[in-house]
Amino acid sequence: MKSEIKVPPMGESITEATIGAIFKQSGSGVKPDEELLEIETDKVNQVLYAPQGGALNLTVKTGDVVQIGQSIGWVETDAKAEAPEQPKPSAPSSGSENEKPQERPTEVQAPAPAAKKEETQASQPSVRMPKEEFLADIRKKPAEETPAVPKKTPTATPKIETARQETRKPMTKIRKVIAQRLVESQQNSAMLTTFNECDMSQVISLREKYKETFSKHWDVKLGFMSFFVKAVVSGLKEFPQFNSYIDGEEIVHREYFDIGIAVGSERGLVVPVVRDCERLSFHEIEQAIEKYGQQARGGGLSADDLKGGGFTITNGGVYGSLLSTPIINPPQCGILGLHKIMKRPIAVDDKVVIAPMMYLALSYDHRIVDGREAVLFLVHIKNCIEDPTRLLLEI
Amino acid sequence: MEDAFDLVVIGAGPGGYVAAIRAAQLGLKTAIIDKNATLGGTCLNIGCIPSKALLQSSELYWELTQHAAEHGITCKEASYDLETIMQRKQKVVKSLVDGVAAIVKRHGIVSFRGTARFTGDPHAVEVVGEQTQTVKGKYFILATGSDSIPLPFIPFDEKHVVSSTGALDLPQVPKRMVVVGAGVIGVELASVYARLGSQVTIVEMLDRICPLNDRGITRLLQQALKKQGISFHLSAKVASAAQTTQGVSLQVEAGEEHFTLECEVLLVAIGRRPYTQGLGLESIGIEADKKGFIPINHSFQTAVPHIFAIGDLVDGPMLAHKASEEGIAVAELAAGHKPAPINYLAIPNVVYTSPELAAVGLTEEEAKSEGFDLLIGSYPIKGNARARCAGDDEGAVKLVADKASGRLLGMHILCKHASEMIEEGVLAIQKKCTLEDVINASHAHPTYTEAIHEAALQALGRVIHL
Numbered sequence: 001m002k003s004e005i006k007v008p009p010m011g012e013s014i015t016e017a018t019i020g021a022i023f024k025q026s027g028s029g030v031k032p033d034e035e036l037l038e039i040e041t042d043k044v045n046q047v048l049y050a051p052q053g054g055a056l057n058l059t060v061k062t063g064d065v066v067q068i069g070q071s072i073g074w075v076e077t078d079a080k081a082e083a084p085e086q087p088k089p090s091a092p093s094s095g096s097e098n099e100k101p102q103e104r105p106t107e108v109q110a111p112a113p114a115a116k117k118e119e120t121q122a123s124q125p126s127v128r129m130p131k132e133e134f135l136a137d138i139r140k141k142p143a144e145e146t147p148a149v150p151k152k153t154p155t156a157t158p159k160i161e162t163a164r165q166e167t168r169k170p171m172t173k174i175r176k177v178i179a180q181r182l183v184e185s186q187q188n189s190a191m192l193t194t195f196n197e198c199d200m201s202q203v204i205s206l207r208e209k210y211k212e213t214f215s216k217h218w219d220v221k222l223g224f225m226s227f228f229v230k231a232v233v234s235g236l237k238e239f240p241q242f243n244s245y246i247d248g249e250e251i252v253h254r255e256y257f258d259i260g261i262a263v264g265s266e267r268g269l270v271v272p273v274v275r276d277c278e279r280l281s282f283h284e285i286e287q288a289i290e291k292y293g294q295q296a297r298g299g300g301l302s303a304d305d306l307k308g309g310g311f312t313i314t315n316g317g318v319y320g321s322l323l324s325t326p327i328i329n330p331p332q333c334g335i336l337g338l339h340k341i342m343k344r345p346i347a348v349d350d351k352v353v354i355a356p357m358m359y360l361a362l363s364y365d366h367r368i369v370d371g372r373e374a375v376l377f378l379v380h381i382k383n384c385i386e387d388p389t390r391l392l393l394e395i
Numbered sequence: 396m397e398d399a400f401d402l403v404v405i406g407a408g409p410g411g412y413v414a415a416i417r418a419a420q421l422g423l424k425t426a427i428i429d430k431n432a433t434l435g436g437t438c439l440n441i442g443c444i445p446s447k448a449l450l451q452s453s454e455l456y457w458e459l460t461q462h463a464a465e466h467g468i469t470c471k472e473a474s475y476d477l478e479t480i481m482q483r484k485q486k487v488v489k490s491l492v493d494g495v496a497a498i499v500k501r502h503g504i505v506s507f508r509g510t511a512r513f514t515g516d517p518h519a520v521e522v523v524g525e526q527t528q529t530v531k532g533k534y535f536i537l538a539t540g541s542d543s544i545p546l547p548f549i550p551f552d553e554k555h556v557v558s559s560t561g562a563l564d565l566p567q568v569p570k571r572m573v574v575v576g577a578g579v580i581g582v583e584l585a586s587v588y589a590r591l592g593s594q595v596t597i598v599e600m601l602d603r604i605c606p607l608n609d610r611g612i613t614r615l616l617q618q619a620l621k622k623q624g625i626s627f628h629l630s631a632k633v634a635s636a637a638q639t640t641q642g643v644s645l646q647v648e649a650g651e652e653h654f655t656l657e658c659e660v661l662l663v664a665i666g667r668r669p670y671t672q673g674l675g676l677e678s679i680g681i682e683a684d685k686k687g688f689i690p691i692n693h694s695f696q697t698a699v700p701h702i703f704a705i706g707d708l709v710d711g712p713m714l715a716h717k718a719s720e721e722g723i724a725v726a727e728l729a730a731g732h733k734p735a736p737i738n739y740l741a742i743p744n745v746v747y748t749s750p751e752l753a754a755v756g757l758t759e760e761e762a763k764s765e766g767f768d769l770l771i772g773s774y775p776i777k778g779n780a781r782a783r784c785a786g787d788d789e790g791a792v793k794l795v796a797d798k799a800s801g802r803l804l805g806m807h808i809l810c811k812h813a814s815e816m817i818e819e820g821v822l823a824i825q826k827k828c829t830l831e832d833v834i835n836a837s838h839a840h841p842t843y844t845e846a847i848h849e850a851a852l853q854a855l856g857r858v859i860h861l
Contacts, residue, residue: 126693127724129736135765137827138797 002074003052007039007066008303010046017041019064019072023173024050026058029132030075033300035173039066045177049303052077178269185330190366193325194374198382200341200356203227206388218283224338225261226285228313230391231384232336233257233278236311239377241369243310245331251368254310260329261289262314265296271329272301273309317341323359333368336381337361400426402729403520403532404722405511405674408436409715410706411538412495414722419502421730426530427499428507428522433492434499437540438715441560444491446583448484449563450747453590457623457749465786475591477568484563513675517699520675534701534729537689538722539674541667541707546575549636555643555660556636559584562662569593569659573645575633577604579746581664582620586748589625596626596656598633598647600665605746607712609758609807611773612793616752616809619789623749636661669708695725703728717742741825745814750776750790753817756805756824759795768798770830772854776810778861779849780841787811792850794830801829812843819847830854 007017020038024030030050037058039046050056058073066072126133171179185191207222214222236243236257244253257278260271272292274285295301312329317340326337339359345352362378369377384390402418404411407429418425433440452475459470499506509524519531543558545551553561562584568591574581577599589595597604604620604627605613617627631649642659669687676682676689681697683689689697689704697704703725706718720742724734746752762769776782776790790810796803806820823833833851838844845860852858 127695127728127734127736128693129738130693131740134738134740138767138800138802 001077003054003077004071005036005048005051005058005073005075007068007070007072008046008048008307009068010039010041010307014041014068016065016067017046019060019062019066020045021173022058022062024056026056026073028056029130030054030056031133033302038173038177045180046303046307047173047177050075181330182327185328188330189328189333191328191363192366193361193363194371194378195323195362196360196375196378196382197357198360198385199346200224200358200385202388203385204341204356214283218286220283220286220290222282223286223289225289225313225315226282227385227388227391228336228338228381229259229261229274229277229280229285230282231381232259232311232313234384234391234394235377235380237278238380239369239373241373242334242364242377244368245310245333246365246368247331256310258309258311260306260309260312260332261292262312263289263293263296264318265301269314270296270301270306271309271312271314272296272305273307275308311335313338315339317358324361326361326363328363328365333365334374334377335363336378337363399518399531399533400424400505401532402426402534402536402726403428403530404536404538405520406436406536406538406540406706407431407434407495407499407506408538408540408706408718409438410540410718410722411436411536412499412722413719414536414538414705414726415504416498416502417723417726418729419504421726421732423726423730425502426505426507426532428509428511428520428530430508430510430524432508434495434506435488435492436538437542439492439495440488441563443715445484445488445563446559446580446587447747448487449480449587450583450749452480452483453587454749457590462786477565477591481564510673512673513679515678517679517702535703536722536725536729537671537674537676537697537702537704537708538706538718539670539708540718541713542670543663544666544668546633546636546663546665549638549643549661551663552638555638557660557662559662559664562588562660565660569642571642571658572596572660572662573598573643573656573658574662574664575599575645576664576666577601577627577629578607578664578666579605579744581662582616583747584662584664585625586620586623589620589623595624596628596658598628598631598645598656600630600632602630604629605752607744608746608752608754609793609795609805610760612752612754612791612807612809615789615791616746616748616750619750619809620748622789667707667713671708694728695721711739712742712744714742714744738825741821743817743821745817747814750787750810751813752807752809753813754805754807755817755820756803757795758805758807759793762795762797762804767804769804770796770798770801770854772796772830772850772852772858774846774850774853774858774861776843776846779810779843779846780860781843781845782810784841785811792846794833794847794850794854796830796854801831803828803830803833806847808847810843810846816844816847819844 010017017039020040022037024034024036030036030053032053033049036048036050036056039048052075054075054077056075060066060072203224211222240253244251256276258273258275259277260273262269262271274288309332311332312335314326314335315338316324317338321339322342323339324337326335328335341356341358343354343356346355346357360378360382362374364374401423402425404415404425404427407427411427412434415425415427438444456475459473463470507522507530509522511520511522514521519529522528522530549556551558559580568588572588572593572595574585574595574597577597581597582604585595585597603610603613604617628647628649631647634646634648636643636645643661645656647654647656671683679699681689681699688710689708691697691704691709695703695705705721705725707713711717720737724737727734740756743753743755759771772794774792777788793807794803795805803823806817808816830851833847838848849858849860
């Protein structure tokens, strides 16, 4: 069975791209979501991942110019070349008896061996370990991700000196891409950061009051992120410059609200994009974020999930950051940084009270957004968070 | 008509009965069906076990007659009685077969004796035995194993033209025996009868014996077997064969040469093929491939998802322990568990000649063709202290490792206790150990296993006892 690999859309104005570095050669076995090759445009580089496990067949080589949507190869999901499958989150898991005989089994989709006890797992893990999987980590080319094996010569080195050594580890592909994009972001935009703080008491008390009911009703936890997403959407409506990007000599404004939510995964920070946020309710936002979180940890995020996005929210607070200067995700022109909620004394009506405060950071591209708009945008967000009723009333 | 079982196992060999026991341990209501009077399949009844019993008896005789004198022990009139040897073999088989039956019974597994057949309903088999019964199940495991492949021009009569089954039960030691096929079964049974005084000739189509094993090691084994009086015709094909008054006459073609071989007993050991006769698989949409194997996916499922196939019925080495591992995995799947993946590169194989050959992982040739740069370490048994005490000088240990990482890819041993020693290699490969790991593990002195240690050192240019 062939699983096609197509050049994905990479930005509103991008119609073609160039094939860059190829990481897996045609003919080699690949696992689902394994990095295959890089596609380059002037604005953005993207890594293409294997849609399924199997034998890779590429019809392009480095340097070829390809069109968006063009098929550049396929993965043959044959039983022989098949690499072990990852659990897919939404395959049917009930109904074990499948009376009618299926065709030649090449895919492990049949849900059968779920026993009487409800088995949550969706598809079968590979029990017959393919030879390639076992040998894979000693086949690595030096540029792949390995737990660092410090290069030793085969003969025993006298370990008399103490370990004043350095160890080298090659940069992974994804780290190289991240590095390149971060530098590009800083060099191509006039980036600076404005700060504010917000009192989280209202949001916290709202959550306390309704969190049980909310999670019972919607089967998802009520977090802070949905409030911030809604606040950002509200802000973007007031200050549309933030939902724009520069294309050549023009400023392009997006009429829709796609917001990227940065999540940590083992590969590094990834920013899956929640689509059409202005149409989503609180619970829908929370569900989308939870799903992305699971996928990020389980390795199920696709390239499509990561692209597009008009604005990004990142939360350093989960790691304990009090204040930071986030870097913009090009070609966006703003990024909101959330931080740790920390109780500290503030002045309210000339009295000292203890309030759960969060510092907010807004990094923005001064080419598109002026200082005044940036400050007001952040104040708008702060106001929405400090008094969530504003989100209800849309003011 | 019984209530449906959770799991119905068809075939009670090492794949089937082990699967059934595991399933019962996991709480599944299990049935096992076998057409034979005893459980244990080919392995216990007409395979691994009886052959090892005969190998043991014949080896003892060989040691006494060939080596006792070195030790100052006189065995002037050492002789053997074949009938006793065979009876002992039967006793060993019976004790194991009875043991399996007891374990199966103790686990509450219901045994059916008869031939199982699907007749269109994929959830039920008809068992034709003394009576005919229908056995229904939620899951099925096909574990019917394999049988010997005959030469196309002369069928087995299990008297003069024998498969391994007949060879394990000969009424007398043949004066001359020709063995066609120099795989594991061929060389083992050739050893048995050569040691008991038969003039044995092995005819093999390929240019080497035990073709699945490392070439360097099998060359050493062949030399050892030659010393035991076995003759070899490699790259030789049997063109035709016919029964004679005394036994069998064969026409052999080896390149340009054509010659005749005469013998009392012809053992055909050219391979085994999956056995699915009478199972009625076509009636439920399961088709075997050209070679007779049942196609399965990575979870052992056939074209019908609730029916699994394991062991000699599916691809992979035709080994009892491979079938057992697969049986356990399927039982765990049926019980809703996630079994540990089976790493086929870490399944050992053993040839019970003397010296024994045991191997796990890739041969040197295989590792090269996988594109690895290799470190090879070898060590001759002649240099090993324990072997010297025992008077052994035949054999070697060979390790194949990836040069860049030092990871062990293959271990190949030819020596007296290779079958027991190979487990070090199995664990090392399974756990992705390197040559350094093998070196840093202490090996008791004096043991044969030190040869493994020395081979690892040799691979890194630091061998000590050479």
